[in-house]
Amino acid sequence: MIKLIVTNMSCGHCQLKINAELEANNYKVVKIDMSKNSVLINTSSDQVNKIKRILDSINYVVDNETPVLDIEEHTIWDDKLDDDLNYETFTTYLFNNEISIIGFNDEDFGVIILCTVTQLHDAVEYINQM
Structure with a gap:
């Protein structure tokens, strides 16, 4: 996309x-x-x-x-997102960085997003620093 x-x-x-x-x-x-x-x-x-x-x-x-x-669909899985406060903080980060959440993988608690590869790397780094 x-x-x-x-x-x-x-x-x-x-x-x-x-x-x-x-x-x-x-x-x-x-x-x-x-x-x-x-x-x-x-x-x-x-x-x-x-x-x-x-x-x-x-x-x-x-x-x-x-x-x-170039926008692609990505799924981010991280146990840190199981915590409600971390999840809320992360979704605020996504919103502020114009990254769209398009769905969830409830099985593994993955967040499905639309973003560039650079935005994906930055989002993963953000989670790692939580």
Whole structure:
């Protein structure tokens, strides 16, 4: 998955138009976050230029100053997260670092997140320092 920042996205209509155009071009939009102007698309980073052209054709601009992020699904397992206070602290850390929790593996108490590899390493290091 990739995460792009669309600088001139400002309303629900923008969200619908972007979603419709990308899906019409066979891209799966995972999430559009209006508050952060971000679009999460289930594709690889080699598709960025094509996606930029598609969005440009409908008058939306991808921020070239913000790097395109490769986002992956990861599961973090750690016994420290069995403790309610540690879990709450960790989820606050994830929220503050714009890492999305998308689910849980109840069997092993794993937290399933969407993030970059760098964010994953930082999150694991954060747990290790708890």
